[in-house]
Amino acid sequence: MPPSDYDPASLPDLLPLYYRRLFPFSQYYRWLNYGGLQKNYFQNREFSFTLKDDIYVRYQSFNTQSELEKEMQKMNPYKIDIGAVYSHRPNQHNTVKSGTFQALEKELVFDIDMTDYDDVRSCCSTPNEIFYYIPEDFGFQHLLWVYSGRRGVHCWVCDEAARKLSVAARSAVAEYLSLVKGGEETVKKVILTDPIHPFIKESLVVVEHYFPRYALQDQDILGRKESVDKVLSLMPEDILFFICCMDFQNEEKPEGRWKLIKDQSTAKKGQHFEKEIMLQYCYPRLDVNVSKGVNHLLKSPFSVHPKTGRISVPMDFKDLDKFDPFAVPTISLICEELDRPRKGDDDEKSEEIKENEKDAAERRKIRDYKRTSLAKYVKYLDQFLDGMAQSWKGDLLRKSDLQKEF
Amino acid sequence: MQFPGRRRKLNNNLQTELYGHSLQLYAQPPLENISLSEFESFAVDRLKLLKTTENLGVSYVKVSEDYAKKLGAELKTLNFPYRSENGPSEYEKRRKDHISHFILRLAYCQTEDLRRWFIQQEVDLFRYRFNELNAKQKLEFLHKNNLQYDTISVEEKKPLLDKLVNSSYAVSGITVEDQDFYKVPFQDALDLIRTRKVYLKAGYAYIPHQDVVTIILNDFRTRLSKALALTARSLPAVHSDERLQPLLSHLSHAYVGQDYSIQKNIGKISLDQIDSLSGKSFPLCMRQLHQSLRENHHLRHGGRMQYGLFLKGIGLSLEQALQFWRSEFIRGKTDTDKFDKAYAYSIRHMFGKEGKRTDYTPYSCMKVILSNSPSQGDHHGCPFRHSDPELLKQKLQFYKVPPSGISQILELVKGMHYQLACQKYFELTHNVEDANFSLNHPNQYFVESQKLLGGGKNVKREVENSQKSQENTAARGAREEANSSQGVDKMTEELDSFFQDD
Numbered sequence: 045m046p047p048s049d050y051d052p053a054s055l056p057d058l059l060p061l062y063y064r065r066l067f068p069f070s071q072y073y074r075w076l077n078y079g080g081l082q083k084n085y086f087q088n089r090e091f092s093f094t095l096k097d098d099i100y101v102r103y104q105s106f107n108t109q110s111e112l113e114k115e116m117q118k119m120n121p122y123k124i125d126i127g128a129v130y131s132h133r134p135n136q137h138n139t140v141k142s143g144t145f146q147a148l149e150k151e152l153v154f155d156i157d158m159t160d161y162d163d164v165r166s167c168c169s170t171p172n173e174i175f176y177y178i179p180e181d182f183g184f185q186h187l188l189w190v191y192s193g194r195r196g197v198h199c200w201v202c203d204e205a206a207r208k209l210s211v212a213a214r215s216a217v218a219e220y221l222s223l224v225k226g227g228e229e230t231v232k233k234v235i236l237t238d239p240i241h242p243f244i245k246e247s248l249v250v251v252e253h254y255f256p257r258y259a260l261q262d263q264d265i266l267g268r269k270e271s272v273d274k275v276l277s278l279m280p281e282d283i284l285f286f287i288c289c290m291d292f293q294n295e296e297k298p299e300g301r302w303k304l305i306k307d308q309s310t311a312k313k314g315q316h317f318e319k320e321i322m323l324q325y326c327y328p329r330l331d332v333n334v335s336k337g338v339n340h341l342l343k344s345p346f347s348v349h350p351k352t353g354r355i356s357v358p359m360d361f362k363d364l365d366k367f368d369p370f371a372v373p374t375i376s377l378i379c380e381e382l383d384r385p386r387k388g389d390d391d392e393k394s395e396e397i398k399e400n401e402k403d404a405a406e407r408r409k410i411r412d413y414k415r416t417s418l419a420k421y422v423k424y425l426d427q428f429l430d431g432m433a434q435s436w437k438g439d440l441l442r443k444s445d446l447q448k449e450f
Numbered sequence: 451m452q453f454p455g456r457r458r459k460l461n462n463n464l465q466t467e468l469y470g471h472s473l474q475l476y477a478q479p480p481l482e483n484i485s486l487s488e489f490e491s492f493a494v495d496r497l498k499l500l501k502t503t504e505n506l507g508v509s510y511v512k513v514s515e516d517y518a519k520k521l522g523a524e525l526k527t528l529n530f531p532y533r534s535e536n537g538p539s540e541y542e543k544r545r546k547d548h549i550s551h552f553i554l555r556l557a558y559c560q561t562e563d564l565r566r567w568f569i570q571q572e573v574d575l576f577r578y579r580f581n582e583l584n585a586k587q588k589l590e591f592l593h594k595n596n597l598q599y600d601t602i603s604v605e606e607k608k609p610l611l612d613k614l615v616n617s618s619y620a621v622s623g624i625t626v627e628d629q630d631f632y633k634v635p636f637q638d639a640l641d642l643i644r645t646r647k648v649y650l651k652a653g654y655a656y657i658p659h660q661d662v663v664t665i666i667l668n669d670f671r672t673r674l675s676k677a678l679a680l681t682a683r684s685l686p687a688v689h690s691d692e693r694l695q696p697l698l699s700h701l702s703h704a705y706v707g708q709d710y711s712i713q714k715n716i717g718k719i720s721l722d723q724i725d726s727l728s729g730k731s732f733p734l735c736m737r738q739l740h741q742s743l744r745e746n747h748h749l750r751h752g753g754r755m756q757y758g759l760f761l762k763g764i765g766l767s768l769e770q771a772l773q774f775w776r777s778e779f780i781r782g783k784t785d786t787d788k789f790d791k792a793y794a795y796s797i798r799h800m801f802g803k804e805g806k807r808t809d810y811t812p813y814s815c816m817k818v819i820l821s822n823s824p825s826q827g828d829h830h831g832c833p834f835r836h837s838d839p840e841l842l843k844q845k846l847q848f849y850k851v852p853p854s855g856i857s858q859i860l861e862l863v864k865g866m867h868y869q870l871a872c873q874k875y876f877e878l879t880h881n882v883e884d885a886n887f888s889l890n891h892p893n894q895y896f897v898e899s900q901k902l903l904g905g906g907k908n909v910k911r912e913v914e915n916s917q918k919s920q921e922n923t924a925a926r927g928a929r930e931e932a933n934s935s936q937g938v939d940k941m942t943e944e945l946d947s948f949f950q951d952d
């Protein structure tokens with residue numbers, strides 16, 4: 045459901061304003077250019093736009109930031125996707141010999157799917173903490189977290205090593221991280237066997253912490269009969285019998301019911317169904333297919349979600365679990381904020397006259413987004429980019445040190 | 451056959467060196483000249499071996515005893531090196547192993563699909579053979595091939611003890627202490643990462659010596675795929691060889707069996723037949739997809755591909771397919787306009803009318819079972835593989851399979867014989883004792899079913915014909931071609947000229 049302040053029909057009016065005055069082009073370019081360390085990295089990157097009436101244009105690419113800006117301001121895309129860095133300019137893909145145009149690199153991405161959960165509000169309070177282990181286990185450091193605009197979260201792993209991963213490696217990483225598996229024909233989606241891998245153990249610590257609030261209270265999985273049945277179907281039959289004989293039905297409180305289940309599980313050696321249930325209900329779900337492909341397109345940060353009007357904003361990693369999707373500004377809100385009278389307007393104007401025109405326009409744009417609720421999120425991106433720049437500096441220093449040694 | 455004298459001597463030394471171990475990484479191409487008949491028989495035997503490897507891999511767990519026994523038996527019958535016995539003919543066997551591998555490289559480097567198949571089988575075969583070696587031979591192998599990996603020190607090991615034990619089935623507290631652990635970038639141990647069977651920290655995998663085979667396999671796979679890419683580039687040279695070319699193309703066609711993409715069936719089926727056909731002649735996977743499409747008026751991408759290509763294979767034309775999908779989708783949340791924009795493209799794509807214009811072929815069982823397993827919201831996949839046994843049971847009951855049959859099927863599923871389970875289902879639902887075919891393709895299921903039910907006479911005949919020609923083993927096909935294109939049963943072409951490192 046779109047938020048009350050947003051009307052999808054207003055999009056054609058709002059988008060030009062958004063791209064002209066609010067979209068943080070300079071950070072955006074700074075990100076995808078990756079410090080210019082690799083030749084043509086930005087230039088060979090594919091963008092795709094979804095225009096009005098679902099017209100979909102792939103293989104857009106741009107030589108410079110200003111070319112990107114001009115094109116976006118001209119096309120006013122309803123949605124922007126980012127694709128791979130190719131061997132050639134994507135907009136010339138038709139002119140190169142077939143077979144030689146190849147996707148070479150892309151960030152490793154995760155699409156954490158929340159469509160299954162009933163309660164949207166708690167979507168981002170699920171234990172995204174689990175993804176602290178991506179850096180720990182795989183040694184990646186630069187993770188950009190982006191709200192998808194609706195019910196999910198995207199994670200862009202931007203380390204150089206991650207961008208260079210093969211398809212096989214991407215899918216192995218995604219498989220490693222997905223504990224909940226299986227489609228509509230699988231009821232039991234988590235099966236644990238001994239010994240329990242350290243990664244799962246660590247995840248369980250997080251999940252155990254969230255389970256009572258998130259599953260028992262918010263989702264009320266042991267309240268309604270329907271959902272109780274679902275939970276019970278995840279248990280082995282002999283135990284089920286046992287539980288049903290006991291005062292399961294008399295026990296009204298979900299916490300009490302959960303305790304009965306838990307006691308059964310710990311009573312039996314080699315049984316992990318209590319853990320399995322917790323994981324199945326609390327562990328974030330990954331769409332492995334999105335992570336697998338190098339050439340898979342994913343919605344870009346700062347793209348607008350056409351249905352909800354919400355901006356796909358970067359999130360603060362440290363506060364992932366406090367992130368509130370309903371606090372994310374819609375395009376209508378930030379455009380409106382622009383129109384509010386600003387303080388100290390006159391002073392600035394007199395200053396501006398001194399500047400040459402282009403600079404002034406540039407500076408005005410920066411100030412523009414700063415006057416809206418977008419500012420906070422652009423700052424997250426800035427922080428993320430600073431972090432990356434830091435580590436490049438480290439690399440460069442190390443490299444030059446090495447050279448000195450010789 | 452003539453060998454130039456000097457060269458032969460030189461080669462002999464080289465070859466003995468080359469065949470010093472029963473297992474090799476195929477780093478050096480063969481240097482000798484071989485006769486066309488040998489060329490052919492080597493190639494055919496290896497192809498047989500790889501096909502067996504493939505079949506066994508579907509029916510058995512790859513490290514199980516049964517798998518090892520059967521694969522071992524095949525190696526023996528076909529005269530490939532087995533358990534590094536050092537019999538008198540061992541040299542010959544190793545030579546055959548070596549040369550035949552390189553011949554198939556030529557045949558299987560041509561397309562992405564062929565390469566993938568070939569690499570997969572060779573890697574599986576290699577795994578089996580490496581596992582059969584005893585500890586000493588394994589070390590020898592590592593040594594001979596200069597495979598060195600970083601081990602971690604005792605001090606490094608201590609704080610990790612607990613985690614190492616819990617990360618692998620292969621180690622216990624006692625063995626961790628005196629076992630070597632290799633520390634490699636996680637990219638080199640993907641198989642272990644994927645299944646979470648290794649300890650992972652900061653981008654490094656800690657692999658117990660017992661699992662060293664994973665790193666070696668990874669190495670082998672990488673080398674092989676690079677080598678195939680190189681070989682592919684020298685293909686023009688092979689193609690211009692009129693004796694080799696037909697032979698190689700026969701070899702490469704023999705691998706997947708029929709691909710059911712033949713366009714002759716087109717228009718033999720009308721749309722209103724589909725519902726009844728789905729009950730009678732569709733394998734479970736397709737029946738399931740059909741049903742959920744009818745129920746939800748939608749299928750996600752994986753399902754559309756699997757089912758759409760199947761339908762194409764049984765004879766739906768592009769126009770029919772568009773009509774079929776559209777009429778179902780617009781009964782759900784999609785309107786005509788949205789359908790035409792969002793889905794029509796991908797259907798035309800399936801028929802090779804958009805994009806790269808590849809004509810996609812229907813998925814084989816192998817593909818359905820092994821690749822792209824279904825996740826949330828998906829209905830594709832193979833029910834014998836991807837459904838909970840309990841659900842499968844209910845479904846079979848619902849389809850009125852007798853209880854004794856159901857337990858037989860579930861038994862097969864438990865042993866991971868998914869295709870056999872499916873075949874059993876076929877037998878039970880068609881009231882035949884023995885299906886008389888070995889199932890490897892959903893479209894084959896359909897064709898066989900139609901044959902039995904006496905429907906679609908035309909469809910039947912054509913498919914039969916094309917199957918017959920396919921049954922001609924590579925051997926026969928190759929021989930005929932070779933004989934007709936060349937009278938002399940000799941070939942002096944040097945194989946190694948095709949394997950130059952660019």
Ligand code: SF4
Binds near residue numbers: 733819833872
């Ligand atoms: S075995 Fe093959 S035909 Fe049978 S259900 Fe599975 S995929 Fe379909």
